[in-house]
Amino acid sequence: MEQRYATDEFLDALYRDMAEDRPLSGVPEENLESEQKIRRSRLARVLALDRLEAMAEGCRAREMHTEKKDGYDVIRCEMTFLPKLTAPFWILRPERPNGRTVLYCHGHDSYGGKGAFLDYGQEDPYHKWMPLAMARRGYTVYIPELIGFGEVRRERFREEEQRWCYSNATALLNLGLNLAGLRVFQTQRLFRQMTEQWDAGETAIYGVSGGGLVDTFVGALEPGLKGIVISNYGASFASSTMAMHHCIDNYIPGLLSVGECCDIMALAAPTPLLLSNGIRDPIFPEQGVRETAEQVKKVYETAGYPERFWCELFDGGHEVSQDQVFPFLEFAFQTE
Numbered sequence: 001m002e003q004r005y006a007t008d009e010f011l012d013a014l015y016r017d018m019a020e021d022r023p024l025s026g027v028p029e030e031n032l033e034s035e036q037k038i039r040r041s042r043l044a045r046v047l048a049l050d051r052l053e054a055m056a057e058g059c060r061a062r063e064m065h066t067e068k069k070d071g072y073d074v075i076r077c078e079m080t081f082l083p084k085l086t087a088p089f090w091i092l093r094p095e096r097p098n099g100r101t102v103l104y105c106h107g108h109d110s111y112g113g114k115g116a117f118l119d120y121g122q123e124d125p126y127h128k129w130m131p132l133a134m135a136r137r138g139y140t141v142y143i144p145e146l147i148g149f150g151e152v153r154r155e156r157f158r159e160e161e162q163r164w165c166y167s168n169a170t171a172l173l174n175l176g177l178n179l180a181g182l183r184v185f186q187t188q189r190l191f192r193q194m195t196e197q198w199d200a201g202e203t204a205i206y207g208v209s210g211g212g213l214v215d216t217f218v219g220a221l222e223p224g225l226k227g228i229v230i231s232n233y234g235a236s237f238a239s240s241t242m243a244m245h246h247c248i249d250n251y252i253p254g255l256l257s258v259g260e261c262c263d264i265m266a267l268a269a270p271t272p273l274l275l276s277n278g279i280r281d282p283i284f285p286e287q288g289v290r291e292t293a294e295q296v297k298k299v300y301e302t303a304g305y306p307e308r309f310w311c312e313l314f315d316g317g318h319e320v321s322q323d324q325v326f327p328f329l330e331f332a333f334q335t336e
Contacts, residue, residue, distance in 0.1 A: 015238060018256040024263040025298035032302055036267050039258050040221055043267070046254045047181030047217065049188075055082055061089075061193050071095055072135045074117070079144075081189040087152045089144040089190060091198075092117060092131055098138030100226075100333050101200040103191055104131050105146065105218075107209025107232070108165075108247065112150015113143040126232065126319040127208050133322060139329075140200065144190050146183045146214065148249065165210075169248040179249045184217045191222060202226045204332055208320055209233060210249060220267035227272040227332025229325055230265065232284060232318050234275050237261050239288025246283060262295035269296075270305040272332040274324060278316030286313065308335065 027035045044050065061079040075091040090113055106127065109115040115122070117131045131141045145152050148168040169179040187205075194200035204227035207215025212233025219228035237260055241250045258264055265273070275293055279286045293311040300309040310331075312324040 011242075015242060015256070019237070019260045022259070023295060024259060024266050025295045025302070027299075027302070029302050029304070032269075032299070036269070039263065040267055043217065043220060043258045043264065046252060046258060047184055048177045049181060049185055049221075051177065052082065052181065052185040056189075057083055059189050059193050061190075061197055064088075079190060079193065081186055085147075087145045087147060087186065089113065089142060090117070092135040092141040092143070094135045094138050094140065096138055097140055099201065100138070100329070101140045101142065101194065101203040102131075102134050102329070103187065103194070103203055103205045103215075104134070104141050104143045105187060105205065105207035105211030105214045106143065106149065107207075107211045109149060110164075112152070113145045114150065116143060117141075124319075128320045128322070130206070130208065130320050130322070130325075133326075134206075137326060142190060142194055142200070144187060146211065147186055148179055148183075149210075165247050165249045169251075173253070178252050180213060180217065180252050183214045183249075184221070187214055187218050188222065191218070191224075202333060204228065204329055206325070207231065207233065209318065210247065213250060216261070216265055219271065219273065220264055223271065225268075225271055226335070227274070227329060228268055229274045229276065229328065231276045231320055231325075232278070232281060234261060234265065234277060234292050235281075235284035235288030236291045239291070240284050244283065260292075260295075262292040265292065266296045266299035269300050269303045270308055272308040272310075272328070272335050273300075274310040274312065274328040276312040276314070276321055276324060278319055278321070279313050280315075280317040283318060289313065 059081050064076045067074045072092050072094045078086055078088045080086040106113050106116045111120050116127045131143055134141050148165045153164055154167045172179050205215045205225050206229040208231040212230045216230050277289045297309050300306050310328050314321040
């Protein structure tokens with residue numbers, strides 16, 4: 001008789017022990033705020049944000065050049081947020097600004113942040129040039145080039161795919177850090193710089209796919225945001241990153257000590273939050289997104305703000321929908 005030595009039962013048991021017995025949705029109202037504070041602190045430790053903060057020597061950002069477009073300007077900037085680590089970012093500044101700002105976190109794209117607002121001949125890109133739609137409605141949009149995408153890559157690797165997430169993530173893991181934490185730290189630094197240097201004012205954050213991971217975590221840690229849109233991310237870890245192949249940037253040692261995806265997402269409560277996913281998304285499955293949404297909704301209800309959690313499950317795959325984004329942003333910016 002052939003012996004089988006599969007690891008599935010072992011890994012499933014570890015997952016259950018770490019994630020299933022203490023959902024944030026089960027915390028009573030009188031304990032919710034303190035429990036959120038504990039888990040935010042734990043999340044910051046898992047992302048090694050304290051180590052990154054200790055390395056930082058101030059943040060320097062500068063505008064490099066401006067290109068005029070029809071109805072908006074594209075301002076290319078760069079920011080040094082850690083010693084020897086500089087990344088570009090772009091500001092889309094509309095001619096008729098509405099006084100509101102969106103911090104846009106792009107996902108996997110060899111063009112990086114530029115791919116979200118410049119046409120490189122992509123056929124039906126998953127982000128559907130969302131930053132342009134925002135700028136045309138009067139939003140000022142900040143787009144960081146997240147570490148490991150686009151121009152911020154490891155040049156010593158000849159194979160193109162090795163230059164992006166994988167080579168950065170594995171090196172960071174060997175150094176006791178992780179790529180998700182570095183991207184979160186980068187985004188937090190830009191958020192603060194937006195306020196200090198550009199007087200960005202009230203800001204919402206939008207993240208798609210890999211950027212959805214970033215804005216989920218930033219949203220959990222930054223109470224100053226007016227709203228959070230998480231697109232093409234948000235299925236339970238059990239149904240997505242633990243059930244199929246995903247990019248290595250999704251894997252963070254100790255993450256389940258904070259909780260499941262729903263627990264991390266719900267740390268944002270009571271900040272208005274929209275979770276938007278296609279029902280045919282192959283890597284963030286519909287059922288896993290529904291499980292997340294159900295648990296996050298319970299936390300917002302416990303916090304006393306059920307109207308601030310929105311969920312859109314649209315007829316689509318791993319792609320953006322604009323149907324609820326702009327109604328949600330209007331709602332979020334009006335929320336006191």
